[in-house]
Amino acid sequence: MVKQMNRQPDSHQVQFLSIKNKSLQCLASFVLCVVFLSLTAAWNRFPFVFSDSGTYIDVAITHFWPGDRSALYSLFIYPLHLKLTLWPVVLVQAAMTWYLVRVFFRTFAHAFREEQVVLSVLVLGLCSSAPWFVGQIMPDVFAALLILAIATAVIGQDRLARFDRVAIPLLIAFFITTHLSYLIIASGTLALCLLIRLLSGRPTPPLARVFTKVNISMVAAIALGVLTMLSFNIITKRGATLASTGNVMLLGKLIDQGIALDYMTEACPSRAWPICATLPELKQIKARAVAQGKPIGAVSDTFLWGGPLVQLGGMTVVSKYASEITNGAMRAYPSQFLQEALRGFLAQTVTFQVGDDMIRYNPDTSIHQIIARHFDADTYAAFQSSRQYQQQLHVDRFRIADNVLLGLSALVVAGYLLLHWRSNVPLAQFTLVVLGGMVLNTMVTGALSAVHDRYGSRVSWLVPLIALFIISEYIRNKTGTVRVVETGKPRDAMSPARSV
Template structure:
């Protein structure tokens, strides 16, 4: 790249960054969620939580150094721009890189993308991971021998940032790899390409297992993750039936709480209350590390004895999650969850900025008109992506592979989050911006051709 090209690239990146960072700039501080406190605190306080890996926390620490959280969202914006640029190069190589600016502008208005770019959470990387896996499966010739391994390394990091990404990556690879030629990939992947495409998932599993084995003595990607499934099965019904029947003969710790959980009483009306209430059942029973020892047995009984009920509840949660995607979930203040980490570990200026932010003052929200645009953009994007998928298959275009990856990510994300954690708006909201990506790239291709033909 010449010096002139570097200058032009830098000039183009500045407005793109401003577009992606506008919610944080409006807020006066990067956006946070309840879990942001844990993600910031793990690396600072040197502990490994039971419910989430520490890799995203390490990533955050390398960027903030207990000085400022602004480098976090700037780097997340830069990574987003890189992945979007890589998608253009892979799936529509004839397009000018300058189209990245209008692409970001449209996505920043019609989708919630910037709200996740600007949040100190790993949720942004769910959708970016789907794009990177699609690129690895396509194996485009426009990428150098060193850049493709770098993309694989980046995808590995995104997988270890959040446990749900393991299942999403597995689903994407399991479907895209056998169908890649049918979806428009023109080149043979070969053993090297197959190894490169599968390496992020395999490396991520190895990294998570190694850390958990060293920390907890369990060779598992999620040694206490069965507690999430137990909570879901309890509130969906199958595990509650098991407890009702067996607590007279089997002395599970959970039996102490059978009379205060639905449908008997609603002292803890949701699985979130069960898991996170400070004085709730999970805390009172000694935490996830203790409860997980019996959770597997209860889950096994529920799956073996009531498979149809479990399947019915899972499909219901999946469908419910697909319809829950309103923007703005979790943008209220989090003084007890995030405030202590910022106030104890960061300089006075950072503390003042955090307390003065619109979110901390409880006045930050996604406007109703913008939420409506996000809904319309999502619906139009899904319809457009499905149409692009059909046309791409007919024309043997690699765009079909991107469309398939997007639709699989939307469905897989709803399945993993809805079935394991329970439906929440923010879960599906983190990936809906993907739906507009392929239609926008196709539209840009046709517009570019039309402009060239008029010259």
């Protein structure tokens, strides 16, 4: 059993909202946090949508499996909406977020209490980017949750509950299947965790720090995610591949960088690639983008979605020879490819404003047509009456709050790492892993895709999350609440006691 010192009430009598029962406290925390995380979408009067949202809704209904993105997110949301309403998708994404945030607090807190989670989620729900992605019909919300799950499970593995040891690997495997970039982010984040454990200076042998049950379950989770994607593509006759047309997406990136254009200029006279006929047009698109100072990725977006790809027969047709071009271009211009990838990474680092994708989608767009086709008139009318569709979101106001919270949180986290990291070494290790995972997210998107604010803002709320935890622990210290284990000895800051 757990006791309190400094005249604090015994832990089993600590109340939350006048509730003594711990199970009811947890239920109240769940309900409140799901509401807080869904408030922004509720204020919009409809779940947020992106141009890709239509594809994710449509795929599981029509069984048209795209080669450029995972269909498994579509299969995940279909039983939630059943062509009736999209709100269950938002609620389930909010529930996943609450669970992982709560496990993080419960794992690293000196004296966990439900109000820590609820108050922190309230701040995140009002002032961070988190609710914008929780409330959106897109798998972008899982980028931050993937980093949070791996960092919590590996760094705090000695304090995980039995349920967490099963649930977190399953969630990680699922997250990986929902977006092609998540495999790289998950693998890199796990590698960073294992490196930190290896160098942690624990009394156990180095191999024992790495080959633990939790660490093995993390590797198994990543393998399960990969196996699921491969199996799905084999079943749908797209071959043993993670993305049958992923090479076309990379071709778009290399066209944006210019090296694919240079390579095709040299190679087209001796090749019969159909894309060679569009080379003059692609060069003009690139020249206009440079002259107008358009951001990195504007050329690839135009190539992929602006018409040229459709004229060539679509992704499936171009994918037959795209790899030959991309491989040849990277071999011919390796230094230029690395330079452009670095430029994209640096540009993405400072591109993280919330709400850049919260635009109006007109009746001629796919998301508009798909909602009209698959849902009833009331749902379609609700979509048309949403603030996003009516262009009444006023995202700039939320952006100010998000930027202020981000700035203050960065100061809190930096101050903690520089001055107080010894007070909770596992938390410092966790923070480094999360920051490393955010850098990986930036590298993957900036170097291999277009530069967009949503790629940065989908993980930026992790910084305020850590800052809010640090502040809650500081307040706990000031109030004198110290939890001790059964022996009566104060809990060592190096190994937080397992909470319920």
